[in-house]
Amino acid sequence: MFIKRLAISAVAAATFSLGGAGAHAAYPDKPVTVIVPQSPGGTNDIVARLISDKLAQKLGQPFVVQNKPGAGGNIGTAQTAREAPDGYTVLFTVSSAQAINPALYKDPGFDPVKDFAPVAAVGTVPNVLIVHPSFPANTLEEFIKVIKANPGKYQYASAGNGTLNHLLGAMLDEKGGLKLQHIPYRGVAPAMTDVLGGQVPMFFASLPSSIATIKSGKLRALGVSTKDRNPALPDVPAIGEQIPGFAGELWIAMYVPKNTPKDVIDTLYKATQDVLADPDVKKKYAELGVEMLTDDPEQLAKRQQADLELWGNIVKSTGAQLN
Template structure:
C-alpha cells in the first residue's frame, strides 16, 4: 500500500507524536529532573574553524550563554562535508547538552549526495531554530576579463571549457551553484574540487584559478579589500551587505540557491528543553546588537520556529535532491 505522505513528512508526524507523549510525563517525574540547563552545553559545528558556520556558531554561543545561564562550548568536528560531526551529534544523549549548529548544505544536500552519510537528517534530529540565511557570491580574481555578470557570461560563452571554478568539494553548495549556472546560462565552466573552501579561496586569491562561489561572510573582507571581485549573489534578491551587486537571478530568471544556518537537537530531546533552546536563540536574534553583527558579516536574519525549520528542511530535501540528481554528483 502506498503511503499518503512523503517519508520525511511521515517521520515528522511520528516525531510530533513522540513529543506529545513525552509532554504527558507526570509532575512527580518532572520534579525529579534538574532544571535545564544544569551543566555546560556543547555546540558541535561539523565544519572547520573560520568558516561561515563557525563564525555564526561562536557568536550565538556567546549570546546563548547568559540567556541559558550556562557556558556554551563550540566544538568543531569537520570532515566529509559535515557528515562526521553531524553523525557524532546524532548518537549523543537526547538531553539538550549536545546540540548541532549546521548549514543546509550538510543537512539537506548531503543526504542526496552521499549513499551513506552516517545519519538521517530527519529521523535523528529535532529542529530548534534557524539563525539566518547566507548568500553565496560569484567571485573572480581582479585580473579576470569581466567587471560584471553580463560580461562574465559573455566571456565564458565565447570560450567554452577554458575557465575553471573552484569549490569546497564534489557536491558542495558552491559546486552545485556552478553546475546550476552552467545549466541555466548555457556555460561550460570546468569544476575543480578542493578539500574545503579555504584552499579553494587561496588558489583563487593567488589567481591559480579565476572563479569561485563562496559564502558572503567568508569572502566579504576580500571583496572590500579589492582582492576579489563580486559579480552576483546566489539569493533570490540582493544582499543588504552588497547592495550594488546584483542577484544572479536578475539576469538568469529562476536562479537561486542560499545557505541557511540552524540549530538542531538530538531526536528525542524533551520538548521543554527544545522550547528553552529555541526561546534563548530567538531572544538572542531579537537583540539589535546581534542583528547588527550578523548583518556586518552578510548573514540575513530568518528566526524560524522549530516547526518552520522542519518545514523548510523538508522542502529543501526535495529541492536539492532534484538538483544533485541533475548534476550527477555523488560521493560514496
C-alpha cells in the first residue's frame, strides 16, 4: 500500500512539475532586451524607457533598454535583425531609421520589411519649422512670401545630409516651389546653436527638443510638419495648410525579428495598448509633445510602406544617398 501511494505521489509530482514548467514557459519568462538604435537622452530613448518600464510592470519581467547608436540607427537595427526570433529582443526605433535609411544608405545592413515583424506604433513626434526672431516673417504665410521674393538668399540648417530635418527642408523646397540653401551640420546640437545665434535663420527641429526655446521666445515657430496642428502649439499651423501635400512626421514603433511567433507579437501588442492607456504615460507624452499612436502590426506595416515610398522619392530627388 505504501509503495502504491508512493508511486501515485511520484506521478502527481511529475505531472505538477510538467504543468508548472508549461505555465512558467508562457512569454515572457525571462528578461527582454530592448534595443534603441539611437543615443541616450533623445525622444525615442525617453519614450522607449517609459514604455519598457510599464511593460515590465505589466508582464512581470524586466524590459532592459540598451542603446546601440551609430550610422543613423543602422548598427542597432542590423544587430536586432540577427537576434533569435523569440520575442526576447525588441527593437524600439524611429521612422528615420526604419523608413528613410533603406533609401539613404546603399547597404544599411538590414531590410526593414524582410528582416522584421511589426508590433506596434506608439507615437509621432512633430517637427517644427523654427526661425531666428530676426527673420522678417511672423507667420507661415509671410515666410513663404519672403522666401519666394528672395530665391536662393536664405539657408536652413540640418543635422547632416540625409537626416530628417534635411529631407523636410528638401520637401519644403519641392512642394512649395522655394529655393532654400541647405547647410548641413554634424548633429542637431551645433545646428541648433547656430540657429539660436542667428548664423543660419531656420531649422526643422523636433517639438520635444525645441518647445522650451519656442515658449521662451528665443526662436519662433512658423509651422509643424504633421498633417494636423499639435495640441502643444495650437496656434502654429500645419505647413500643409499653406503648402498642399506637405506632411512628414517622425514616428516611434516596436519591431521584433522576422518569424517571431504570432502569439508573442500579440502579447507585446496587447500589453503595449494597456501601457498607452496609462494616465502616467499620457501625461508624459503631453509634456514631451509626443502624439500617441495605437497602430496594430498591420497598420504599422502600411505606415512603414507609405513612408518608404515617400522618403525614397525625396532621397532620390535630392541625391542625398550615403555610402
